[in-house]
Each structure stands twice: as structure tokens, then as C-alpha cells.
Amino acid sequence: MSTSTSVLLVIYLLGAWRLASSFTLNQKGVRTSSTQIDRKKFISNSLGFISVAGLSLPLPAQAKNQGPSAQDEVAIIVEASETLTTLLDNWEKATIDCTYADVPRELLETKNKEQLLEKASTFALFDKSTSVVSCKKTNRIVRDYIGVTGKGPLVNVDKRLLRKNVVELVDPDFLDDYFVDVEIFQVTLSRASTATYAAGMSDLDAINNFEKGQQRVESDSNLEQARRAIIEARDCVQRLVKILETSQS
Numbered sequence: 001m002s003t004s005t006s007v008l009l010v011i012y013l014l015g016a017w018r019l020a021s022s023f024t025l026n027q028k029g030v031r032t033s034s035t036q037i038d039r040k041k042f043i044s045n046s047l048g049f050i051s052v053a054g055l056s057l058p059l060p061a062q063a064k065n066q067g068p069s070a071q072d073e074v075a076i077i078v079e080a081s082e083t084l085t086t087l088l089d090n091w092e093k094a095t096i097d098c099t100y101a102d103v104p105r106e107l108l109e110t111k112n113k114e115q116l117l118e119k120a121s122t123f124a125l126f127d128k129s130t131s132v133v134s135c136k137k138t139n140r141i142v143r144d145y146i147g148v149t150g151k152g153p154l155v156n157v158d159k160r161l162l163r164k165n166v167v168e169l170v171d172p173d174f175l176d177d178y179f180v181d182v183e184i185f186q187v188t189l190s191r192a193s194t195a196t197y198a199a200g201m202s203d204l205d206a207i208n209n210f211e212k213g214q215q216r217v218e219s220d221s222n223l224e225q226a227r228r229a230i231i232e233a234r235d236c237v238q239r240l241v242k243i244l245e246t247s248q249s
Contacts, residue, residue, distance in 0.1 A: 171247040192230045
């Protein structure tokens with residue numbers, strides 16, 4: 001029983017006791033002394049009331065412990081797998097931000113100084129016809145997708161995979177494979193998180209602008225390392241989903 005409920009019951013009993021002790025009526029309807037009341041019966045009835053009230057009131061601690069069902073957890077794990085697939089299928093769109101505009105290089109040459117001043121005086125530098133669209137690599141969307149910014153179904157998905165009600169769904173014959181893949185998934189997702197963080201600070205294309213369609217291919221950039229780690233993580237979670245689905249079929 002909660003503290004607030006206990007306090008209310010005590011107040012009720014004290015009030016009822018004082019009222020019962022103040023007066024009662026005899027068979028002729030005359031108010032008599034409280035010494036004539038059956039106090040033993042009163043206490044017995046009151047204790048019964050406490051017992052019933054205690055059983056009927058939900059306990060806050062019990063309510064808090066009622067988390068998502070196993071099926072709800074599995075649905076989120078499936079969504080996490082699909083989210084990683086969507087990210088990988090749209091990798092270039094997710095990692096290249098072409099919202100920058102640069103001054104054409106030829107305008108920056110000394111011989112074109114007068115033309116540059118003319119363009120600047122008419123604010124034409126910001127016209128698409130007199131500017132060059134440039135891009136940068138970005139880690140922002142990738143980090144959102146893999147859950148490290150607190151968004152999406154990948155948030156705490158490794159913990160979901162190990163929750164008791166989820167593990168209980170796994171066929172005992174598949175338990176070893178299940179736990180191995182969970183461990184690999186945790187490692188690869190952590191590696192992706194570290195690589196995407198580093199990409200924003202040290203990858204050349206994340207620091208320097210490049211002309212649209214002219215990005216450098218860096219086979220060992222942090223963002224590329226993150227992509228490879230995400231592929232491994234996606235493959236792992238797909239295997240885990242298959243184990244869960246097979247175990248329930």
C-alpha cells in the first residue's frame with residue numbers, strides 16, 4: 001500500500017473512532033455514553049476495511065514494472081533492422097550535404113578583381129547563375145539513424161535484445177548463436193558510433209567543401225569505416241530477427 005493511501009486510512013480510522021466514542025443511541029433513541037459501544041467489533045470491521053482497501057488499490061511499484069510485451073520489443077528490433085537497411089540504401093543522400101554556395105574560382109583571380117567587385121555590389125554572388133554549389137560530407141543523419149543522438153528504434157536496441165522476455169522467446173537450440181550475434185552487434189554499432197563522431201572532425205570532405213558530384217573516394221575515411229561497421233551491425237540484427245521469428249513459428 002502506498003504511503004498516501006496509508007495516511008488516508010489512518011485519518012479515516014481516527015475520525016471514525018472519535019465519532020463512535022462521542023455518542024451512540026440506545027434502543028429508545030436516547031444518546032448514551034461511548035462506553036456502551038462494542039469497540040471490539042469496531043476494530044474488527046476497521047481492520048477488514050484496511051485489508052480490502054489494500055488489496056483493491058494498485059501498487060505504483062508493480063505498475064512501473066509492467067514494461068513492453070515481448071512482441072512489442074521484437075517489433076522494435078525488426079524496425080531497427082529495417083532502419084539500418086534504409087540508411088545503407090540511401091547512404092550518399094544521408095552523408096552528403098550540398099547546401100553550400102561558393103564564389104567561382106575564376107572570379108577570385110586577381111585579373112578579375114573588378115568583375116568580382118561588380119558582382120558583390122549587386123549581391124549577384126548569391127545568385128545560382130553566378131555561384132557554384134558545393135558540398136560537404138556530414139555525419140549528422142547517420143548518427144541519428146544509429147541511435148546515438150537518442151532518436152529512432154536503434155536507441156538501446158542492444159538492451160532490448162537481452163531483456164528476459166525477449167530471450168525467453170529464443171529456441172534453446174539457437175541460444176548460443178543468438179548471444180554471439182548480440183555481442184557482435186554491440187561491438188559493431190559501438191564502432192560505427194566512434195567512427196561517425198571522428199568523421200565530423202577529421203575527414204577531409206567533412207571539413208573542406210567540394211564541388212557537387214566531385215567528392216573524393218576515401219577508402220579509409222572515418223565515414224567509410226562507419227559504413228562498413230553498420231553493414232555488419234545490420235547483418236547481425238537481421239540474423240537475430242530471423243532467430244526470433246523462427247523460434248516462434
